Amino acid sequence: MNETNVVMSDPSFSLIEVTAFTADHCIKCNICTSACPYAKVTPLFPGPKVVGPQWQRLRDPDADSPDHSLDYCSGCGICTLVCPHGVKVMEINTQAKAKMVETHGLSLRNWFLARNERWGRWGTPFAPLANFALRNRLVRWAAEKVIGVSRRAPMPGWAGYTFRGWWKKQLRNHPRPEPVSDADRVVYFHGCSTNTYEPHIGKLAVAVLEHIGLHVEIPEQGCCGLPAQSNGDFKGARRYARYNIEHLSGYARRGIPIVGTSASCMTAIKGDYQHVLGVEDEDALVLAEHTYDFMEFLWKLHQEGRLPLDFRPINRELPYHAPCQLKAHGFGRPAMDVLSLIPGLRLWEIDADCCGIAGTYGFKVEKREISEAVGWPIVQQVHEANADLVVCDTETCRWQIQALTGGKSIHPVELLAEAYGITVENYRPPVQAERRAPAPSGW
Amino acid sequence: MALTNPLSTGTSSIAGRGEDMDVIVIGAGLAGLMAAVHAVNAGARVRLISQGWGQQMVTPGWISVCDRAEDDVIAEVRGYAALHPEHPYGRAGDDAMVAGLESFRSAAEAVGLPYEQRKKDGHNMRLITLLGAVQRAMIAPRGIAAGDLTDLRGPLLIVGFAGWRDFYAELTAGNLRRQGIDARAIEVELPDQNRWWDYWPGDLARLFDSAGFRESIARQVAPHVGDAERVGFPAVLGMDDYPGSLDDLSQKIGRPVFEIPTLPASTAGVRLSERLRRWLLRKGARVQIGHPVLRGVVEERRCVGVEVASLGHPTLFRADRFILATGGVYNGGIQTDESGRVWEPLFDLPVVIPEVETRADWYHDTLLIERGHPIHRETGLRVNTDLQPLDASGEPALENVYATGQLLAGFNPLTDGCAEGIALATAYKAVHTALELDA
Numbered sequence: 016m017n018e019t020n021v022v023m024s025d026p027s028f029s030l031i032e033v034t035a036f037t038a039d040h041c042i043k044c045n046i047c048t049s050a051c052p053y054a055k056v057t058p059l060f061p062g063p064k065v066v067g068p069q070w071q072r073l074r075d076p077d078a079d080s081p082d083h084s085l086d087y088c089s090g091c092g093i094c095t096l097v098c099p100h101g102v103k104v105m106e107i108n109t110q111a112k113a114k115m116v117e118t119h120g121l122s123l124r125n126w127f128l129a130r131n132e133r134w135g136r137w138g139t140p141f142a143p144l145a146n147f148a149l150r151n152r153l154v155r156w157a158a159e160k161v162i163g164v165s166r167r168a169p170m171p172g173w174a175g176y177t178f179r180g181w182w183k184k185q186l187r188n189h190p191r192p193e194p195v196s197d198a199d200r201v202v203y204f205h206g207c208s209t210n211t212y213e214p215h216i217g218k219l220a221v222a223v224l225e226h227i228g229l230h231v232e233i234p235e236q237g238c239c240g241l242p243a244q245s246n247g248d249f250k251g252a253r254r255y256a257r258y259n260i261e262h263l264s265g266y267a268r269r270g271i272p273i274v275g276t277s278a279s280c281m282t283a284i285k286g287d288y289q290h291v292l293g294v295e296d297e298d299a300l301v302l303a304e305h306t307y308d309f310m311e312f313l314w315k316l317h318q319e320g321r322l323p324l325d326f327r328p329i330n331r332e333l334p335y336h337a338p339c340q341l342k343a344h345g346f347g348r349p350a351m352d353v354l355s356l357i358p359g360l361r362l363w364e365i366d367a368d369c370c371g372i373a374g375t376y377g378f379k380v381e382k383r384e385i386s387e388a389v390g391w392p393i394v395q396q397v398h399e400a401n402a403d404l405v406v407c408d409t410e411t412c413r414w415q416i417q418a419l420t421g422g423k424s425i426h427p428v429e430l431l432a433e434a435y436g437i438t439v440e441n442y443r444p445p446v447q448a449e450r451r452a453p454a455p456s457g458w
Numbered sequence: 459m460a461l462t463n464p465l466s467t468g469t470s471s472i473a474g475r476g477e478d479m480d481v482i483v484i485g486a487g488l489a490g491l492m493a494a495v496h497a498v499n500a501g502a503r504v505r506l507i508s509q510g511w512g513q514q515m516v517t518p519g520w521i522s523v524c525d526r527a528e529d530d531v532i533a534e535v536r537g538y539a540a541l542h543p544e545h546p547y548g549r550a551g552d553d554a555m556v557a558g559l560e561s562f563r564s565a566a567e568a569v570g571l572p573y574e575q576r577k578k579d580g581h582n583m584r585l586i587t588l589l590g591a592v593q594r595a596m597i598a599p600r601g602i603a604a605g606d607l608t609d610l611r612g613p614l615l616i617v618g619f620a621g622w623r624d625f626y627a628e629l630t631a632g633n634l635r636r637q638g639i640d641a642r643a644i645e646v647e648l649p650d651q652n653r654w655w656d657y658w659p660g661d662l663a664r665l666f667d668s669a670g671f672r673e674s675i676a677r678q679v680a681p682h683v684g685d686a687e688r689v690g691f692p693a694v695l696g697m698d699d700y701p702g703s704l705d706d707l708s709q710k711i712g713r714p715v716f717e718i719p720t721l722p723a724s725t726a727g728v729r730l731s732e733r734l735r736r737w738l739l740r741k742g743a744r745v746q747i748g749h750p751v752l753r754g755v756v757e758e759r760r761c762v763g764v765e766v767a768s769l770g771h772p773t774l775f776r777a778d779r780f781i782l783a784t785g786g787v788y789n790g791g792i793q794t795d796e797s798g799r800v801w802e803p804l805f806d807l808p809v810v811i812p813e814v815e816t817r818a819d820w821y822h823d824t825l826l827i828e829r830g831h832p833i834h835r836e837t838g839l840r841v842n843t844d845l846q847p848l849d850a851s852g853e854p855a856l857e858n859v860y861a862t863g864q865l866l867a868g869f870n871p872l873t874d875g876c877a878e879g880i881a882l883a884t885a886y887k888a889v890h891t892a893l894e895l896d897a
Binding site (some may be wrong): 045061098 | 507512744
């Protein structure tokens, strides 16, 4: 057995140590370079093979990377997916990026983007003012000049209240009976965006889960850590990871699933905590095992015969974008599988590896043009199909798609809720189901 | 037995449509991609799952059907298949081979990638490699086929790019001259030299998508054309704009241009894979390139699903039929270890292995040997004429699993000059038997 195989099959080596050794499986075939959506559009990034497995062998594991072009890697992970040899290209690059930050520190701008969770909470009481500022050209111009956040980057607006606050009020006004067994419990992980920018996603998710007959719990939780991780701030990301593990792993140990509507947050909890951040104690592994993306969870329920099929028809053909971080789950396209159960609804997947936003990448002024070029295939295909609505599981991708296409983008739960006839306050569905009653089963 | 052409049948009568997929194809090489195309064309719901892209990404891009054939390739294969029923061509049948090749060309044409063959005599083409060697192949992408030496009357001009380390025009031209082919080399400048790392072939191919870039190259080449009959370039003449970029460059230079395969990744393979993926997605298929299949889940000699190594917990994907296009010893479809164990990792299907004493005998002492090494020549799955893998007693090991391409025993994909032909023939045959499409 060669050295790499010894390391990879030895349980005393951690996943994060194994990652570096996968570089030895690289045969320099350039398949990753050919697939990288970023190297395709900019000469500033030499591509995943070069900055990954090729330069990995020149790097001192304890020192800064001698080359800094890997800052132009977005971390979308397409390279890891297309590699037929199992090289963890993106993971190698992300670790090297973290080493860079360790040596040179985090820029003010990147620190700001890595702490999105705080701005979400702190901006909430001042929503009207904050939203005015975000839409104000002068403010955006100043933000670009002073801290380097692109004025063209798509920004969400503060809802003015938090999802958690709404939920507390819900429980006070409509207390839910305790379920008989843990088999009927589910934990909802809302993520920062749902909490402060798009609470309607959380309200719909909770309503759908309750429609299915599950008892929803929303325990204390933090940012998933992905924004910090992708800016190379591993210290910050690990803090978030440990916070979530501490508050959620107890549920996982009882076999209660943890379900989230942001596919990228769920990638962090299921995979990045171990593969990228190296947090792999037993609690982290149990949590990963019991964590599900929302649509993945619903498809699992359907396979177990537990998903109600009382859907009203939605007669539409809609494009679907699978975010890069959703592809990283490796669970296929559960949103398409679940939504195909709705009569009349036809989805087709846009051929695009990444929308270009890649978490916080597309917000950075020096990368905005690259980000828009990466998203261009989406624009082309959506416009060719004359579509004005794109279905997508991750919030930053939806904002990017809306900014680039000029149309709307919705989470799959919005279609699902509409087909179930579920309505929540302050939310108008962009697609209407037929008002006729669902067909009786067996029809 | 007449086989229907899936590209003309439209929706067929597929029994037992549940909510799961009709077909899961495992592998994204030529066999896997075409199996998915055939199944979609037959009206099936298809999920393609693969650990990374397949071998077409690193091969020259032409379709070897029977490289050693001196005259009519199809006639040669028909004769060979009749005499060798155990060979994959014999297993698939020569009708499936012909239909597989034709439907591949139609599918490629449908995504805007014309593949050519010698219509007037059905012979192999004589195509130029990066080193200036001459290889035979029956079918090739239009740009590469334009270099077919069979009907060459005048000299060749080979064009390289100054400073590009993937292609040396003089190396190619010099070796051609040594074989009596009149060839000259020139180097032209790439307009943008402001980068400090190498171009990979795809970078240049995307530059050739731009008419302005083509103009700047043509302007440098035109003065050197002289009496050259054709002008050869490394195979980077366009990505998204291909093959329009080819015609435009020919017109600008005033001579037909052709392509010579370069180092990986193969632009021909990238074009084909990306465009077939888009076509499959638009037809509603799932294309999951990334996490590998860990194992098949079998109940009473039927595969009910495959488990994928997804994050956190494995995911089970169900279907009625399964096409294995996982490749051979070099592709992960068959695994080996240092103890000499050889196994098929998904279903633990019985594998034919070389009849030798020790693992050392898997290989000859010489690396480049005409018929190849025993481990490549003699390893693979034994199948029946429906392409179902067989168990030790010669019965189908599983009712609804079919094997294609380099996974099959009976040929050496590295040296026999027929790997792509077998991929296309068996992909066609497997889908047709799996979906019971025989007329």
